[in-house]
Amino acid sequence: MISLKYEAPSSLGDAIALLARASGTSRVLAGGTDVIVQMETDLIEPDLVVDIKKIPELREIAMENGGFRVGAAVTGMELTHHQAFCNAWPGVVDGVKLIGSMQIKGRATMGGNLCNASPAADSVPALIAAGAIARVAGPDGTRDVPVEGIAIGPGKTSLRKGEIVVSFLLPPRPPHSGDAYLRMTPRTEMDIAVVGVGVNVTLDADGVCTAARVSLGAVAPTVLLVEEAGAALAGTRLDGPALERLAQAAAAACRPIDDKRGTREYRIKVAGVLARRAAALALERARQHQ
Amino acid sequence: MSRKYHVATTVNGDEYEYLCEPQQTLLDILRDELMLTGTKEGCGTGDCGACTVMVDGTMICSCLMLAVEADGRKVETIEGMAKGEELHPLQRSFLELNGSQCGICTPGILIAAKALLDRNPDPTETEVRYWLAGNLCRCTGYDKIIRSVLAAAREMRGA
Numbered sequence: 001m002i003s004l005k006y007e008a009p010s011s012l013g014d015a016i017a018l019l020a021r022a023s024g025t026s027r028v029l030a031g032g033t034d035v036i037v038q039m040e041t042d043l044i045e046p047d048l049v050v051d052i053k054k055i056p057e058l059r060e061i062a063m064e065n066g067g068f069r070v071g072a073a074v075t076g077m078e079l080t081h082h083q084a085f086c087n088a089w090p091g092v093v094d095g096v097k098l099i100g101s102m103q104i105k106g107r108a109t110m111g112g113n114l115c116n117a118s119p120a121a122d123s124v125p126a127l128i129a130a131g132a133i134a135r136v137a138g139p140d141g142t143r144d145v146p147v148e149g150i151a152i153g154p155g156k157t158s159l160r161k162g163e164i165v166v167s168f169l170l171p172p173r174p175p176h177s178g179d180a181y182l183r184m185t186p187r188t189e190m191d192i193a194v195v196g197v198g199v200n201v202t203l204d205a206d207g208v209c210t211a212a213r214v215s216l217g218a219v220a221p222t223v224l225l226v227e228e229a230g231a232a233l234a235g236t237r238l239d240g241p242a243l244e245r246l247a248q249a250a251a252a253a254c255r256p257i258d259d260k261r262g263t264r265e266y267r268i269k270v271a272g273v274l275a276r277r278a279a280a281l282a283l284e285r286a287r288q289h290q
Numbered sequence: 291m292s293r294k295y296h297v298a299t300t301v302n303g304d305e306y307e308y309l310c311e312p313q314q315t316l317l318d319i320l321r322d323e324l325m326l327t328g329t330k331e332g333c334g335t336g337d338c339g340a341c342t343v344m345v346d347g348t349m350i351c352s353c354l355m356l357a358v359e360a361d362g363r364k365v366e367t368i369e370g371m372a373k374g375e376e377l378h379p380l381q382r383s384f385l386e387l388n389g390s391q392c393g394i395c396t397p398g399i400l401i402a403a404k405a406l407l408d409r410n411p412d413p414t415e416t417e418v419r420y421w422l423a424g425n426l427c428r429c430t431g432y433d434k435i436i437r438s439v440l441a442a443a444r445e446m447r448g449a
Contacts, residue, residue: 003292004292004311004312004313005292005293005312006295006312006356006358008358008359029356031354032354032355032356032359033336033354036315036353036354036355036356037335037336037354039313040315040334040335040353041335049312049356051356051359053359075348077348100336100424101336101339101423101424101425102349102402102405102421102423102424103336103339103342103349103350103351103402103424104336104351104354104424106345106348106349106350107348107350107351107354107355188423189420189423189424190337190423190424
């Protein structure tokens, strides 16, 4: 017999207290596009659902020290309509735009996409490439965690009991910066990534890459930050040999599964190809960015 | 048994109150409590768009929203699209151009298409196809659906 309780607190402290003292299974409800599906298909039978959408700090997009702080429960639709954010982080927006249909984006959130901990989550590689920091609040206070530190395996996170991802901080954007996210799917829409690649680069005034971060999705149990791939671009003009080293580093980092969406060999091959294409798009955007 | 939650909401401009269990979806309540059966259930997992409704001006899958979340919100369903006997231009266009075959996907597609034309009165065919990517038609009459939307858009622009 189902005995489910729904709570929608209006303060972060109340939400944390509810989750911290809950016995049994509890779930945070943001957009619900994963949690409600899991409930409907009996994958989970929670005793408590805590709706976090009435908590103001989870619903805001604000400037903070020259960067953006984006609430974890801001919907995909809201984010893709925020012009200043779209100008600063087109790659993150590319990833968010690929999360399901327009209907799904009306509800889905980056916080949920991260905490669902799918290795194929479309917004996560771009957030990791961006160097985004998740703010996590819990019974023991608040801690800031790089986005790559949240998921620890398919469906599993490093969050402790009572902890909630509150927001993401995207760092200030130096001039000549650009990011991109590309994914491989058999269909153009409504599909799950076979491989996803996020690339974020910053150039100096002469067009030399001063910083680069590369992240791969759907090729390992979690979305990966591939430092070797970023290092292959740093100090270069993202010319042919640098892109070749990037592709090799990306392919070398893959530890994919074989499944119906793609074989191991295919995913490894595509990771290199997509990394190269995403880097080219990030470069183009960096050259246009003032 | 789960406890019941009291919800007050507005559907198509009318005020409604209902009691729901926390695991019930907005779709469950629309169809089974409010008897607004124009909204259809296809997959129940957010993939097909048959249950598309507007909530506070945003289109969503009503199978992926808990009924309790609708408290204080404004819901719009297919039942509110025609003004009395007068059909919306999209509805007329679907009738004239056979945009509807078995009809199960049609209410969701009409809601989604109206949301598109409200924000973009002159979409390209590609824009219509991408916007409606989350609305599946298993009769696969997509071509007529797209033509119906584009024809309605032309009429609404007065072109």
